[in-house]
Amino acid sequence: MSARRVDAQPMDGAAVDGAAVDAADGDLLRIDDLRVELPGPDGHRPVLRGVSLRMAPGEALGLVGESGSGKSMTARSVLRLLPRGARTTGTVHVRGTDVGRLDAAALRRLRSRDLAMVFQDPRATVNPVRTVGDFLGEVLREQGHSRTAAEAEAGRLLAEIGVDRVERRLRQHPHELSGGLLQRVVIAAALATEPALILADEPTTALDVTTQEEVVAILDEQRRQRHAGLLFISHDLELAAAVCDRIAVMYAGTVVEVLPADRLHAEARHPYTRALLRARPGTVPPGARLETVPGRPQSAFDAPATCVFADRCPAVRDVCRTTPPEFRAVGTGAVACHLVPAEVLRG
Amino acid sequence: MAEPILDVRDLRKVFRSRSALRPEEFVAVDGVTFTVPAGGSLAIVGESGSGKTTCARIVAGLVTASAGTVVLDGQQVVGTSVRARRQRARCVQMVFQDPYQSLDRRQTVAQCLAEVLAHHTTLDRAGRNARTDELLDLVGLDRSHGGELPRALSGGQRQRVAIARALAADPRLLVLDEAVAALDVSIQAQVLNLLADARAATGVAYLFITHDLSVVRHVCDDVVVMARGRVVESGPVERVLDAPQEPYTQRLVGSIPRPGWVPTRRGAGRAR
Numbered sequence A: 001m002s003a004r005r006v007d008a009q010p011m012d013g014a015a016v017d018g019a020a021v022d023a024a025d026g027d028l029l030r031i032d033d034l035r036v037e038l039p040g041p042d043g044h045r046p047v048l049r050g051v052s053l054r055m056a057p058g059e060a061l062g063l064v065g066e067s068g069s070g071k072s073m074t075a076r077s078v079l080r081l082l083p084r085g086a087r088t089t090g091t092v093h094v095r096g097t098d099v100g101r102l103d104a105a106a107l108r109r110l111r112s113r114d115l116a117m118v119f120q121d122p123r124a125t126v127n128p129v130r131t132v133g134d135f136l137g138e139v140l141r142e143q144g145h146s147r148t149a150a151e152a153e154a155g156r157l158l159a160e161i162g163v164d165r166v167e168r169r170l171r172q173h174p175h176e177l178s179g180g181l182l183q184r185v186v187i188a189a190a191l192a193t194e195p196a197l198i199l200a201d202e203p204t205t206a207l208d209v210t211t212q213e214e215v216v217a218i219l220d221e222q223r224r225q226r227h228a229g230l231l232f233i234s235h236d237l238e239l240a241a242a243v244c245d246r247i248a249v250m251y252a253g254t255v256v257e258v259l260p261a262d263r264l265h266a267e268a269r270h271p272y273t274r275a276l277l278r279a280r281p282g283t284v285p286p287g288a289r290l291e292t293v294p295g296r297p298q299s300a301f302d303a304p305a306t307c308v309f310a311d312r313c314p315a316v317r318d319v320c321r322t323t324p325p326e327f328r329a330v331g332t333g334a335v336a337c338h339l340v341p342a343e344v345l346r347g
Numbered sequence B: 001m002a003e004p005i006l007d008v009r010d011l012r013k014v015f016r017s018r019s020a021l022r023p024e025e026f027v028a029v030d031g032v033t034f035t036v037p038a039g040g041s042l043a044i045v046g047e048s049g050s051g052k053t054t055c056a057r058i059v060a061g062l063v064t065a066s067a068g069t070v071v072l073d074g075q076q077v078v079g080t081s082v083r084a085r086r087q088r089a090r091c092v093q094m095v096f097q098d099p100y101q102s103l104d105r106r107q108t109v110a111q112c113l114a115e116v117l118a119h120h121t122t123l124d125r126a127g128r129n130a131r132t133d134e135l136l137d138l139v140g141l142d143r144s145h146g147g148e149l150p151r152a153l154s155g156g157q158r159q160r161v162a163i164a165r166a167l168a169a170d171p172r173l174l175v176l177d178e179a180v181a182a183l184d185v186s187i188q189a190q191v192l193n194l195l196a197d198a199r200a201a202t203g204v205a206y207l208f209i210t211h212d213l214s215v216v217r218h219v220c221d222d223v224v225v226m227a228r229g230r231v232v233e234s235g236p237v238e239r240v241l242d243a244p245q246e247p248y249t250q251r252l253v254g255s256i257p258r259p260g261w262v263p264t265r266r267g268a269g270r271a272r
Helices: A071-079 A104-114 A132-142 A147-160 A166-171 A179-192 A209-225 A237-243 A261-267 A271-279 A318-322 A342-346 B052-060 B082-091 B109-120 B125-138 B143-147 B155-168 B185-202 B213-219 B237-242 B247-254
Strands: A029-040 A043-055 A060-064 A087-094 A115-118 A197-201 A229-234 A246-251 A254-260 A328-330 A333-335 B004-016 B025-037 B041-045 B067-072 B092-095 B173-177 B205-210 B222-227 B230-236
Touching: A029 A071, A043 A071, A043 A087, A043 A254, A060 A071, A060 A237, A071 A087, A071 A115, A071 A197, A071 A229, A104 A115, A115 A179, A132 A147, A132 A166, A132 A179, A147 A166, A147 A179, A179 A209, A197 A209, A209 A229, A209 A237, A209 B247, A229 A237, A237 A246, A237 A261, A246 A261, A246 A271, A254 A261, A254 A271, A261 A271, A271 B185, B004 B052, B004 B205, B025 B041, B025 B052, B025 B205, B025 B222, B025 B230, B041 B052, B041 B213, B052 B067, B052 B092, B052 B173, B052 B205, B082 B092, B082 B109, B092 B155, B109 B125, B109 B143, B109 B155, B125 B143, B125 B155, B125 B185, B155 B173, B155 B185, B185 B205, B185 B213, B205 B213, B213 B237, B222 B237, B222 B247, B230 B237, B230 B247
Parallel strands: A060 A229, A060 A246, A115 A197, A197 A229, B041 B205, B041 B222, B092 B173, B173 B205
Antiparallel strands: A029 A043, A029 A087, A246 A254, A254 A333, A328 A333, B004 B025, B004 B067, B222 B230
């Protein structure tokens, strides 16, 4: 985990044709002031309120936060997989390509070649009436492999991620595999397209802890070998910190803090990040009271228009309720909070 | 050690498939023994398929054991008659994982609690109302929440209602089956604090079924580690989690994400 690798990503020109490419932009992913509103019973409601993020090629970024903070919606925006009727402003660039301006064919190419998605529930991803071999074969043939070549490649991929008895697995149906094994099949399918960026939305939340360790280890190892970027969505700060280079903490549809994963405990500055770190049992002696954040997690719609955390912040001041905080670089990270003192900023 | 509120000996549960062509037996729980002292707190931890939930359901009377004894508050539990079940319900109550499924969605919070009180106590209407308010206070809900339907409440608030409902019968033992697993971290912290408070205030004992070892460390005195239906290791929480003796417990403890943790891949083909 110590070797933080940021390799140059070979540009795959064929995958990004048909859209304007900003050659000067070396970012793998760049999200600028993304705002998303979804239709509700009383008109549109915000779910993302100005998310900005950047990822370098080959980087792993952890997107953490509680339910409703907008983690999944951010990932879905990258794929343009938003619910019907969503209103979006701001831009998403993948390797310099503006995702919002892609036509249907180019969008399909982006989704099938440049990006790969791994969801929480592998059983909802894999067709239950087809075999594992069919599932992987379909992905590989779409990449241009012949039927026999796809079969051999599927076996090779499964073996690479530590699946045993490959021949048998390829003939099995999803219901014959455990959740951990099936999630590895989904990861194999995601890797098969040699994507530049893997979007993993709570990929191990449904798994047992020992299986979770195995699956994240495989995901980490494989994406490093292939120099793929990883956007890792999790509610578990420690898990994200172990798999990622940087951590972005989301609350109520905004990013409140970004910092290097190995500085998470030492340099977390936003009151919400600090509260999250202290709320986990295990951070205090057994029997002692856990620190809690008063109130409950707010959605982007409920949260104040100024600082989103003002209603629940233990250190709230008047300015927090009058002016939205700027997202500023601080030390090794960046934070959106009025209370982070100026001397820290200069230091 | 205090008088045990729950004494489980040599518990065994075999599930049989109903298929006449391919009769199959599955041993979910195999020779499991544990005790919960009055006012104590015991965790059963294990991964999916370890049999921990089956143990909890047997204790709560939702599943009948194939063999073994369950002694609740000094009395061996036998039979599934209405009387036997009601008697058991005064002693042991259960809180489930998903508060979205465990509450009646057409019943207000106050009605839900009053129903349990009418069933298990001799309180009159005024007494029930007063006790409902007390229960809401105990679990940290506003009294105004009494008039709400479950759909108006958040997941954390619903789980508080489920805990209040379980405590309404004034049980000696609460069986919590992954009761905080579905909650967000900050809400989980609130509910864990509430459980500690409720135990201190009422002297209720906990049988805590969970896969989350850090939760165990926080709320339990003793822990039983299960795998494949059997007890792998048991003892005081600090001893078992800080110095696990069995390889399985060591692996379980080692898999918890924590500062400085590096996930490692073990031999291929371990996961089935």
